[in-house]
Amino acid sequence: MNYSKSNKPTDPVEIDESEEIVHQDAWQKLRQFTDARIGLGRVGTSIPTAELMRFQLSHAQAMDAVHVPLDVNQLAEEFAQCELLKPYLPLYKLHSKAKDRIEYLQRPDLGRQLDDASMSALKPASDTRPYDLVFVIADGLSSYAISHHALPFLQKLIHRLHQDSDLQGEQEDAAKGRLKSVPQWHIAPICVVQQGRVAVGDDVCETLNAKQVVLLIGERPGLSSPDSMGLYMTWNAKRGIEDSLRNCISNIRPQGLQYDAAVHKSHYLLSESKRRSLSGVNLKDRSQDSLLDNTEQQYFCLTSDNNDLPINH
């Protein structure tokens, strides 16, 4: 009684030869409102071949993002060609305690710690004058995120931090006795960690005795975002620190949060963190407050009938 009638053979007389086998959805124009895979059409009730192939390619790319190893030598070469970053190079190439990807995926605890060789290699890099900041780059779950976005983002952020230093001199001349001093950034050599999770930056920060760490990491890849980069900022990080003491900026990539916007947010958080000597839940990101009051425009309303919205063909 509950059996679907579609199990019965179709009467051949009813087949309209003029129709395509693939049924196109009449609402494809709704795709302008979302990246979700809507209006895919169907063959019977199944996904049409072209859409199936598109999905498989996306999944393959997301899997590769997880499994293709980060080429640290290539990354080091690209960094070396950037004049702005010269003071913070060469890159320190480090490794977590997770020996390979399989172990990394099954043992999150090992990916959170630097291995002994990396610890020893890093020690000479500490400075008698404490660093304000150390940048750590970790492959995380997407090597593509790092190989695509780490360098261009870091260039822009460090450029922005350099402006802070420049400003201080001018302002001291112009307005003596200002209460709030503009921060200057003493930046440690940049580190890159293979098979690293977010907390691996804590080991670097502690070993270098830096005041805070900014960790750039490949985020868990989505089907439509295989190369999304995350940024975690932690004041006074050391091994075992709680995750609630970090601030996070997510989805950094041109199709997500763009570099300039991410630099704006991170610069705000870094400056506030330095000023207040803390990070985490007590440090709210208010860098966007002025932008938040924009009212959302409604272009498509499911319940609109003739009188609701002005027609605009």
Place this chain on the structure above:
Amino acid sequence: MSNYRYQLGSHVYKFSDLADLMAKASPMRSGDQLAGVAALSSEQRVVAQMLLADLPLSTFLQETLIPYESDEITRLIIDEHDAIAFAEVAHLTVGDFRNWLLQETITEVDFKRIRAGITPEMVAAVSKIMRNQDLILVAKKCNITTQFRNTIGLPGHLSTRLQPNHPTDDVNGIAATIFDGLMYGSGDAVLGINPATDSVSQAVKLMKLMDDVIQHYEIPTQSCVLTHVTNTIEAIELGAPVDLVFQSIGGTEATNQGFGVNLNVLDEAHKAALELKRGTIGNNVMYFETGQGSALSANGHHGVDQQTCEARAYAVARKFKPLLVNTVVGFIGPEYLFDGKQIIRAGLEDHFCGKLLGLPMGCDICYTNHAYADQNDMDNLLTLLGVAECSFIMGIPGSDDIMLNYQTTSFHDALYARQVLGLRPAPEFDQWLNKMQISGTDNLTQLNKKLPDSFAQPLKMIKELS
């Protein structure tokens, strides 16, 4: 000195306590290995299963896995245990219980009689010595129906949650996805959004959006914003149109602490939602999500294996008579469920345990891109759960959740399962699909080729993006 020992040839296997025995008897999964509680060899696992099979069910009433004094879930399980209901199976061992469940003459009528007498630990224990086909067979015999504006879980039916998530909660994007889902016959379990921004004002905005749609088209379904239970309580106080109250729950007090909830808060929310009286044909107002691994992830597992912790979460769920319980089986990642094989097994276990304990179990048949799983594994689990008559699954455009970054079942997938297994949507919703001419009008196909006039209208009204 522990009683749990077994001599096999010259080797004596010893297990330190009941929790250790349960963990070692669990089918292999990465989360138990990560916790350091898993069996160290295949032989040790089967020896543990043999010992478990010989264990009287009543052992679980005398020996708690997590102390009564330190865990409110243990207290809930023990305090609400019904000795009279238990009497019928009290003499059975775990192995006998498996045999009892599998008899052809034992049906939901019998399950109903004993249900208040069996605990999550008993159900978890028997699941560990059952094969996948046993889990499917017994779950299919369970008949759990719940109601709010329609009837979920009738035999021969499979419902779907329409999940129109959007990375910035954009109302246009969400509306577009709801439209797509409805046209594919999805949404009879619930229209349920995971908000990107977890705040009360955002939740209220999304509740209103969905409520408008449900009212405008008179859809016999319910809506839910999957925000923290305390946000939903606030939304109720603000007069927002709350149909279902959502919360993620776990099987230990410490896990729930990690989620920021306890039994009191859940009780408060449950009562507040009941008072709204928004259900037209029933009073099941809660929507819970669970998933193996949450206890370890919250560092609240007490050395208990993840499948047993999961079953204990169902004790929490059943106290509040939910409309829907959803085990989000592959979301947590490969450190808990490594590959397709482990995800499939966990999905079948959770569905079986929940159903036997009386819950309207659905499953988010899903995986992340760092797990060793793919669409074929999901097809397998979907088909198996369809045969087991799982209450509901997720529905998302093209399987791709662009907000949560994982893959779950698509609108198309649900139609596949209905087609190959002869399953129908919830009857009230089924009638609505017919009335709105979303269903095929030829009685041969599930969907109409022509866009119904009532849905063509909003498409004509689209304002051009500037």
